Amino acid sequence: xxxxxxxxxxxxxxxxxxxxxxxxxxxxxxxxxxxxxxxxxxxxxxxxxxxxxxxxxxxxxxxxxxxxxxxxxxxxxxxxxxxxxxxxxxxxxxxxxxxxxxxxxxxxxxxxxxxxxxxxxxxxxxxxxxxxxxxxxxxxxxxxxxxxxxxxxxxxxxxxxxxxxxxxxxxxxxxxxxxxxxxxxxxxxxxxxxxxxxxxxxxxxxxxxxxxxxxxxxxxxxxxxxxxxxxxxxxxxxxxxxxxxxxxxxxxxxxxxxxxxxxxxxxxxxxxxxxxxxxxxxxxxxxxxxxxxxxxxxxxxxxxxxxxxxxxxxxxxxxxxxxxxxxxxxxxxxxxxxxxxxxxxxxxxxxxxxxxxxxxxxxxxxxxxxxxxxxxxxxxxxxxxxxxxxxxxxxxxxxxxxxxxxxxxxxxxxxxxxxxxxxxxxxxxxxxxxxxxxxx
Numbered sequence: 001x002x003x004x005x006x007x008x009x010x011x012x013x014x015x016x017x018x019x020x021x022x023x024x025x026x027x028x029x030x031x032x033x034x035x036x037x038x039x040x041x042x043x044x045x046x047x048x049x050x051x052x053x054x055x056x057x058x059x060x061x062x063x064x065x066x067x068x069x070x071x072x073x074x075x076x077x078x079x080x081x082x083x084x085x086x087x088x089x090x091x092x093x094x095x096x097x098x099x100x101x102x103x104x105x106x107x108x109x110x111x112x113x114x115x116x117x118x119x120x121x122x123x124x125x126x127x128x129x130x131x132x133x134x135x136x137x138x139x140x141x142x143x144x145x146x147x148x149x150x151x152x153x154x155x156x157x158x159x160x161x162x163x164x165x166x167x168x169x170x171x172x173x174x175x176x177x178x179x180x181x182x183x184x185x186x187x188x189x190x191x192x193x194x195x196x197x198x199x200x201x202x203x204x205x206x207x208x209x210x211x212x213x214x215x216x217x218x219x220x221x222x223x224x225x226x227x228x229x230x231x232x233x234x235x236x237x238x239x240x241x242x243x244x245x246x247x248x249x250x251x252x253x254x255x256x257x258x259x260x261x262x263x264x265x266x267x268x269x270x271x272x273x274x275x276x277x278x279x280x281x282x283x284x285x286x287x288x289x290x291x292x293x294x295x296x297x298x299x300x301x302x303x304x305x306x307x308x309x310x311x312x313x314x315x316x317x318x319x320x321x322x323x324x325x326x327x328x329x330x331x332x333x334x335x336x337x338x339x340x341x342x343x344x345x346x347x348x349x350x351x352x353x354x355x356x357x358x359x360x361x362x363x364x365x366x367x368x369x370x371x372x373x374x375x376x377x378x379x380x381x382x383x384x385x386x387x388x389x390x391x392x393x394x395x396x397x398x399x400x401x402x403x404x405x406x407x408x409x410x411x412x413x414x415x416x417x418x419x420x421x422x423x424x425x426x427x428x429x430x431x432x433x434x435x436x437x438x439x440x
Contacts, residue, residue: 030059033124034114042110044131044214049096053112055089060117062087067094069101071108071132076101085117103132133214137162141208142188143437146224151197151231151311153412153419155434156222157183157190160210167210169193169222175209176415179290179368183438190438192369194417197311197327201226229420231311238266238318242404249400253354263318269357269402270316270324277356282416284351284363285371293367294345297427299391301341301408304333310420329418330373330411337406338379338396343388344372344410344424352380358409359401362394372421375409376400 039052055062064082068075078101079094111127138161148154156169158178168178169191178191196204206222243262250269251257257265312328343364350371351363358375362382365371378398382388397408412421423429 029120030057030116030118030122031120032057032059032116033122034062034116036112036114036124036126038126042128042130044133044212045096045098045108045110046212046214046216047098047134049098049215051094051096053092053094055092055114057114057116058088060122061085062090063115063117063121065092065112065114068111068113069096069103069108069130070111071103071106075111076103098132098134105132105134108132131214133212134216136216136218137164137210137212139208139210139218139220141220141222144223146222147433148195148199148224148226149420149423150195150199150226150229151420152195152229152423153414153433154193154195154206154224155190155437156193156208157188157437158208159186159188162212164189164210165213167191167208170205170207170209170219171195171199172205174417176417177369178208179288181291190368192414194414194419195226197229197231199226200228229311231313232309233313233315235315235317238263238316238323246402263323266316267324270326273356274326277358280355281363281373281413285365285369285413285416287350288365288369288371289348289367291367293347293365294370295390296345297430298344298372298412298421298424299342300344300425301333301335301339301410304335304339304408306331307334307407308332310418310422330375330409331421332407332409334405334407335397338398339406339408341374341377341394341397341408342391343394344412345390347372347388349382349384349386349388349394352382352384355401357402359398359403360395361401364388369415371413373409373411373413375411376403376407378406 035056037054039054042051055065062083066080067078069078078096083090108130109127110130111125114124116122140159142157142159146154146156160167167189169176171193176191176193178189180187180189204226206224207219208222209219211217243266247262247265250265257268308328308331310328310331314326314328315322316324345366347364347366349362350365351361355361360377360380362374362380363371374394376398377395378400380395382394397406399406410421412419412424
């Protein structure tokens with residue numbers, strides 16, 4: 001009997017040990033707490049706010065969660081959810097309506113609590129002091145008079161009553177980001193924006209926009225007068241010799257054009273590739289220096305004759321019939337073959353390399369969203385990241401890309417949008433439309 005009792009005791013111990021091992025590896029004896037991560041930093045909440053959460057528990061899995069806001073020692077439940085066993089990762093979006101919760105402007109605490117399925121009911125708490133703020137920012141435009149040219153650049157200075165998480169200028173649906181500087185001893189926001197070639201006071205809306213950290217938004221219309229400008233239009237015959245010249249380079253760089261006819265290659269280049277190049281340029285121009293890097297009027301290529309102007313509307317002809325069109329977004333300047341190309345103003349090189357229809361190209365950031373582009377170069381003699389001076393050599397003119405002869409394609413961009421470079425060659429325009437507005 002003693003021997004049988006001993007066997008039974010051994011079996012019980014083995015079973016208990018096995019159960020403990022199973023419980024351990026199944027996560028039920030897990031001592032670790034669930035993980036709580038917010039998808040974005042939160043310091044303030046306005047009238048309505050969506051919060052993205054990421055929850056995790058790799059061992060026993062998530063059991064439940066609750067989200068609360070505590071103000072004046074009173075907790076308000078925002079969301080609560082339970083999860084079945086086996087859920088180890090969960091992404092949630094929680095909506096907060098401060099009016100419905102009867103929260104007042106002022107401090108509060110956002111609290112998130114998560115529990116797991118462990119036998120120990122492990123609990124993780126994430127909490128942070130926040131500010132309930134339902135008051136939108138106030139915008140004070142500092143330039144009551146703004147004369148703008150069709151296809152030109154606009155520049156505005158304004159002040160906001162509170163720090164903004166996003167601010168800038170809307171021209172119809174296109175947004176141009178603002179940048180905050182110290183002007184006149186006070187934080188002041190400035191923004192360049194592009195005026196469409198067909199802009200008109202009767203149909204174009206320009207508004208200054210600001211969003212604060214709590215998500216409150218404000219807009220105010222910008223006073224302006226638009227001066228009309230007549231843009232040229234012409235027909236460009238695509239000769240057999242021109243098409244034969246451009247085909248090899250584009251076929252070499254774009255495999256899907258192999259075997260296509262010269263006309264088919266041009267159709268692709270003038271539409272699909274042109275759009276791709278524009279997206280690349282906009283991506284390059286998405287980041288800019290937070291201060292003005294340039295000084296004075298922009299340098300124009302020396303001894304160069306303008307061959308095409310900004311805003312020229314081109315209709316391409318093949319065998320006497322229309323075959324596509326484009327709007328010229330720069331000025332073509334021609335001198336001698338392989339003429340030296342110099343930086344129009346001081347800045348930082350942010351692109352240097354092949355750029356589709358622009359051939360070998362260089363893009364310079366002049367700060368606060370202002371850029372210059374140099375296309376069709378035969379040689380590039382600068383590098384990305386280099387700080388350049390006005391009139392510093394960048395390379396040599398050429399006929400790379402979609403070019404019919406040796407020349408420079410010169411463009412100015414604000415916020416990734418092309419504008420008329422002629423304004424930036426004019427010291428009087430710069431003084432009246434940019435520098436005076438900075439003298440707050």
